[in-house]
Amino acid sequence: MLNQQTRQQLRTLNLTGMLAALEQQQGQPQTHALSFDERLALLIEHEVLHRENRRLTRLLKAARLRVPACVEDIDYHHRRGLEKPRMAQLASLDWIHQALNLCLTGPTGCGKTWLACALGNQACRRGLSVRYLRLPALFEQLRIAHGDGSYVRLMGQLLKTDLLILDDWGIQKLNTAQRNDLMEVIEDRHGRRSTLIASQLPIEHWHDYLGEATLADAILDRLLHGSHRLNLTGESMRKIQAPVDGS
Known part of the structure; x- marks a missing residue:
């Protein structure tokens, strides 16, 4: 004993x-x-x-991932433009180790958030730090941080995060303060950490979404250069998976 x-x-x-x-x-x-x-x-x-x-x-x-998801459960049966070899490449997380970004786009309901969380879960399982944030929530945290003096600490936390997932990119117009904050976040992480963007807005419209030409050029140059891009297509998964009303 x-x-x-x-x-x-x-x-x-x-x-x-x-x-x-x-x-x-x-x-x-x-x-x-x-x-x-x-x-x-x-x-x-x-x-x-x-x-x-x-x-x-x-x-x-x-990480506070929005939904429980893992790469082993990815649904390849419905046509969304997902290919197993491509997803296996992304699931290897080499792009995170190389400090590259991933831009995940597609229509509402096609599974962008789920896939982003699955890759976030995979990163956690490989011992990497992850943080999931809706872009409006990030802006709110930064706004509060400016006011209470915690801005430097928050930016330091974001910089140390191996994979930052920014969901709902492009759903609301940005003001000047938000554009400046976004530039600082992307600039800090550029070449050092990976960012995953999930958006229903096609990449070709991101420049207009960001609004101010000079800042838009700078943000997109850092965000898109050498990035991986995955554009989902097809019908909403919510509609496909909805139970049939037997009444």
């Missing part, structure tokens, strides 16, 4: 996964036949798995 001192020492060393595995071994007589090296390997494996699960939980909580 483990004595209290050993338990406390394992907790002090933050080896809670190993402690749980050791207590489990104590209750399984069959493990007593294993060699010391075999039992130690099992304890270390359990500790590593415990830490990976704890880290994933922390990353997913911080």
Whole structure:
């Protein structure tokens, strides 16, 4: 039996996964036949798995993904312009490691948000930090940060995030302050971190959406240069998946 001192020492060393595995071994007589090296390997494996699960939980909580989604559940049956080789390439996350961006466009209901969250989930599972924000929510956070003095801290948090997902791009006109804030966010991340844009507005209309020509040129140059682009097509998934009314 483990004595209290050993338990406390394992907790002090933050080896809670190993402690749980050791207590489990104590209750399984069959493990007593294993060699010391075999039992130690099992304890270390359990500790590593415990830490990976704890880290994933922390990353997913911080990401605040809008919907639960994962790349293994992508629906390829409905024609949306999705190809398995292309999605496998994006799911490899090489583009994030290269600090490239992804622009995900398509009509309302085609699954842009779901796919963005699936890629965000994949990034968390690979140990990368993710943050999901609707663009209007980002502007509101930045507006508040300007007022309460937390702007530098917020910008630092955004810069440290490996993948920033900006959803609902292009649904409302921007004012001067919002354009300037957007420029700062994109400029900070350019060449250092990846940004995923999800928008129902085709890319060719983004310049008009941004409004001011000089800032629009600067934002789009940084955002689109070398970026991956995925344009979804087809009928709304919400309509396709809606249950048939039998009345």
